[in-house]
Amino acid sequence: MSKSRRSERMVVITRLLSQKPHTLFSLNFFSRMFNVAKSTISEDLNIMRETCEKWGIGELTTVPGAAGGVKFIPRLSREETEELVDFLQQELSREERILPGGYLYMADLIYNPQIVGKAGRLLATIFQDKKPDYIVTVETKGIPLALMTATAFNVPLVIIRANNKVTEGSAVSINYVSGSTKRIQSMSLARRALPPDSKVIIIDDFMKAGGTARGMQDLLQEFRAETLAIGVMVATAEPKDKLVSNYISILDLVSVDTDKKEVKIVPGKWYSQ
Amino acid sequence: MSKSRRSERMVVITRLLSQKPHTLFSLNFFSRMFNVAKSTISEDLNIMRETCEKWGIGELTTVPGAAGGVKFIPRLSREETEELVDFLQQELSREERILPGGYLYMADLIYNPQIVGKAGRLLATIFQDKKPDYIVTVETKGIPLALMTATAFNVPLVIIRANNKVTEGSAVSINYVSGSTKRIQSMSLARRALPPDSKVIIIDDFMKAGGTARGMQDLLQEFRAETLAIGVMVATAEPKDKLVSNYISILDLVSVDTDKKEVKIVPGKWYSQ
Numbered sequence: 001m002s003k004s005r006r007s008e009r010m011v012v013i014t015r016l017l018s019q020k021p022h023t024l025f026s027l028n029f030f031s032r033m034f035n036v037a038k039s040t041i042s043e044d045l046n047i048m049r050e051t052c053e054k055w056g057i058g059e060l061t062t063v064p065g066a067a068g069g070v071k072f073i074p075r076l077s078r079e080e081t082e083e084l085v086d087f088l089q090q091e092l093s094r095e096e097r098i099l100p101g102g103y104l105y106m107a108d109l110i111y112n113p114q115i116v117g118k119a120g121r122l123l124a125t126i127f128q129d130k131k132p133d134y135i136v137t138v139e140t141k142g143i144p145l146a147l148m149t150a151t152a153f154n155v156p157l158v159i160i161r162a163n164n165k166v167t168e169g170s171a172v173s174i175n176y177v178s179g180s181t182k183r184i185q186s187m188s189l190a191r192r193a194l195p196p197d198s199k200v201i202i203i204d205d206f207m208k209a210g211g212t213a214r215g216m217q218d219l220l221q222e223f224r225a226e227t228l229a230i231g232v233m234v235a236t237a238e239p240k241d242k243l244v245s246n247y248i249s250i251l252d253l254v255s256v257d258t259d260k261k262e263v264k265i266v267p268g269k270w271y272s273q
Numbered sequence: 274m275s276k277s278r279r280s281e282r283m284v285v286i287t288r289l290l291s292q293k294p295h296t297l298f299s300l301n302f303f304s305r306m307f308n309v310a311k312s313t314i315s316e317d318l319n320i321m322r323e324t325c326e327k328w329g330i331g332e333l334t335t336v337p338g339a340a341g342g343v344k345f346i347p348r349l350s351r352e353e354t355e356e357l358v359d360f361l362q363q364e365l366s367r368e369e370r371i372l373p374g375g376y377l378y379m380a381d382l383i384y385n386p387q388i389v390g391k392a393g394r395l396l397a398t399i400f401q402d403k404k405p406d407y408i409v410t411v412e413t414k415g416i417p418l419a420l421m422t423a424t425a426f427n428v429p430l431v432i433i434r435a436n437n438k439v440t441e442g443s444a445v446s447i448n449y450v451s452g453s454t455k456r457i458q459s460m461s462l463a464r465r466a467l468p469p470d471s472k473v474i475i476i477d478d479f480m481k482a483g484g485t486a487r488g489m490q491d492l493l494q495e496f497r498a499e500t501l502a503i504g505v506m507v508a509t510a511e512p513k514d515k516l517v518s519n520y521i522s523i524l525d526l527v528s529v530d531t532d533k534k535e536v537k538i539v540p541g542k543w544y545s546q
Binding site: 011 | 278279280281283284285287288291292293317320321323324325327328330372373374376377378379380381384385386387389390412413414416417420421423424427428429430431432434439440441442463465466
């Protein structure tokens with residue numbers, strides 16, 4: 001293959017690193033791929049590192065030594081973060097979203113690839129010091145956000161089911177009390193879904209009292225998993241004392257007034273830090 | 274802002290187009306973003322177009338005229354497609370995946386961001402002539418693949434629920450007969466989830482007789498939606514006559530022999546074309 005131009009290599013490397021974040025690529029790999037000297041690749045990666053930093057795209061980490069190389073860690077820039085939080089705050093405040101019982105209709109937002117894509121990168125940015133082996137969620141509405149968080153970390157997603165399914169083999173089930181409705185519910189996870197002693201981050205769309213998240217933590221303990229953190233799109237401000245403590249919410253829902261048709265929603269505590 | 278270098282612009286443009294496929298960006302937009310002449314941007318995009326073509330990354334389409342610009346249409350290259358199909362075929366043939374009842378354990382594959390990411394781009398490549406407004410799936414296991422297909426098309430995802438939920442407002446429900454188990458089940462979709470007369474592609478993880486897909490089509494007709502196509506990760510070879518016709522399966526499951534511990538699985542018919 002003929003030698004490639006730098007601008008061409010930049011396109012291909014950017015695309016590859018974007019699609020495989022947190023993955024180590026050696027200089028040799030790129031050198032063979034493009035048929036150019038390692039020193040040339042090294043210059044390419046320096047430009048890329050500066051560009052990623054300058055534009056807030058993410059971080060290009062260099063791992064030195066013979067087994068070394070570079071890996072790309074995607075980030076949501078401060079500008080994109082503000083844009084996302086403003087957008088969600090405005091959207092979720094719209095009175096048309098208020099449903100009977102004081103619920104908010106969120107499906108169009110939490111199922112939108114662009115929005116959950118950014119929200120997933122945001123959670124991965126907030127939890128950037130954590131090194132999860134898995135992202136865990138419970139069916140159904142948290143799945144898109146959890147998958148996008150797993151994509152940003154480039155780790156597998158594990159989905160806890162509300163009931164045990166024949167297509168998943170032997171499973172561990174627990175009963176838990178939903179913190180808000182006080183009803184007893186069950187959730188179940190296939191034995192083979194999670195190796196023992198895994199480190200996980202729990203992701204969900206919504207948290208009220210935290211009963212579901214607590215149930216997930218209890219179920220995960222049956223797998224000797226360590227929960228590094230919990231991240232949700234929206235948590236309600238009340239009750240203030242949740243059944244779990246180590247959670248981050250992108251937004252906090254302060255109140256829904258079904259009579260006045262008013263929603264008060266604010267960025268989570270992480271935002272001002 | 275000072276003028277930027279070409280290699281820097283290539284990184285930023287590649288990242289932006291990758292994250293917002295099927296979205297029109299004007300030359301003016303990039304020209305302002307980088308503080309360079311439109312003719313320079315035009316040269317950048319020419320290099321990018323050639324690179325995307327040469328490396329099978331996707332297609333950079335030019336829309337001419339005053340309201341014109343470029344949009345990026347991601348593709349899975351022939352090489353990546355073969356790699357993915359080979360990998361899935363090998364993985365799904367492993368005897369450890371055989372579950373009681375002749376089911377195959379697939380959760381680790383269909384919940385893995387890298388794998389469903391590629392499979393979603395593959396389905397978007399196979400359906401490249403379709404112009405869906407939405408990707409539709411039914412909870413739970415098809416959601417990751419459906420979200421990744423929606424990401425590649427950059428259209429919203431719609432998730433049909435097995436039961437009506439209070440958090441989704443008024444909904445349309447139907448009963449359907451599962452084609453394989455012959456049991457009557459129900460599915461439900463929130464009124465506001467899908468505007469009338471939408472064009473949709475249905476995505477799911479698995480199809481046996483096609484009863485669920487048929488049920489989805491029936492429910493979608495209540496929204497006057499047009500089903501452009503159906504795509505699944507795995508379809509069983511038997512029964513040959515499914516309850517739906519216009520589907521594509523990435524892989525066809527020919528047989529699972531629970532005694533001999535043998536799985537026979539082959540690429541779908543699209544593969545040889």
